[in-house]
Amino acid sequence: xxxxxxxxxxxxVHTRTNKPWSLRQCCEAYAKRGIGxxxxxxxxxxGIGVAEARRIIDGTGLGVPALVRGGFFTSLDERVRTESLxxxxxxxxxxxxxxxxxxxxxxxxxxxxxxxxxxxQVIDGxxxxxxxxxxxxxxxxxxxxxxxxxDNKSCINRITEARSVADALDHPLLGLALDVYHIWWDxxxxxxxxxxxxxxxxxxxxxxxxxxxxxNLLTDRGLMGDGVIDVRGIRSKVESAGxxxxxxxxxxxxxxxxxxxxxxxxxxxxxxxxxx
Ligand code: ZN
Numbered sequence: 001x002x003x004x005x006x007x008x009x010x011x012x013v014h015t016r017t018n019k020p021w022s023l024r025q026c027c028e029a030y031a032k033r034g035i036g037x038x039x040x041x042x043x044x045x046x047g048i049g050v051a052e053a054r055r056i057i058d059g060t061g062l063g064v065p066a067l068v069r070g071g072f073f074t075s076l077d078e079r080v081r082t083e084s085l086x087x088x089x090x091x092x093x094x095x096x097x098x099x100x101x102x103x104x105x106x107x108x109x110x111x112x113x114x115x116x117x118x119x120x121q122v123i124d125g126x127x128x129x130x131x132x133x134x135x136x137x138x139x140x141x142x143x144x145x146x147x148x149x150x151d152n153k154s155c156i157n158r159i160t161e162a163r164s165v166a167d168a169l170d171h172p173l174l175g176l177a178l179d180v181y182h183i184w185w186d187x188x189x190x191x192x193x194x195x196x197x198x199x200x201x202x203x204x205x206x207x208x209x210x211x212x213x214x215x216n217l218l219t220d221r222g223l224m225g226d227g228v229i230d231v232r233g234i235r236s237k238v239e240s241a242g243x244x245x246x247x248x249x250x251x252x253x254x255x256x257x258x259x260x261x262x263x264x265x266x267x268x269x270x271x272x273x274x275x276x
Pocket of ligand 1: 143178179206250
């Protein structure tokens with residue numbers, strides 16, 4: 001099935017994508033171009049407070065798909081795990097004030113802890129966090145990360161592992177955020193998207209691209225059309241699986257951060273139309 005034309009009103013940009021800009025600059029520029037939403041990284045409101053962040057966002061009329069990012073449930077030290085849970089509860093409170101639909105979870109991985117033990121800690125952590133998600137009404141979205149991050153960022157690297165956590169906890173507020181950067185290579189991608197969609201657990205969809213000449217695994221992402229990912233094809237699959245939420249642009253790139261951010265945002269809008 002061909003992807004439907006992209007609707008800017010159903011597109012959002014992560015504040016980290018325009019890292020040089022303040023939250024206000026991001027929101028005003030997105031709204032001016034007809035983009036419908038902003039996904040907020042917590043550093044975007046660190047200096048102004050969450051209530052002021054809400055006022056800024058409301059003033060521009062943008063929707064907020066996600067607060068980014070919570071998680072990091074794993075540690076060899078139980079005290080650290082407890083502190084992490086407290087931090088996640090605070091992030092859920094912040095998400096509720098901002099009006100974010102979901103808190104994105106990068107679940108964590110810890111050198112010296114087996115991936116299997118780490119996954120058990122993730123299930124334990126999310127199960128302890130769910131009551132607070134219920135209180136705030138904010139969803140939790142596990143984001144599987146590319147296996148290159150299995151050392152210290154995420155012990156959940158494929159959709160199937162994230163799905164098994166969601167199955168184990170089976171809660172309506174728990175689902176997945178699918179980021180093309182992390183999932184495009186998965187040999188089971190089509191079936192996995194179909195399965196997670198059938199369960200109604202695709203909460204978020206993040207777009208960017210994997211550059212052929214990537215020189216930094218964290219801060220050299222491509223914009224849609226810069227690389228090898230069939231972003232439009234994956235969007236089509238996700239929509240066929242029943243997802244009709246936001247297309248969130250999430251690009252970390254020293255190269256693009258060095259650009260004039262208005263010109264860069266014009267390019268983002270162009271690529272949303274031509275390559276997403
Ligand atoms: Zn993402």
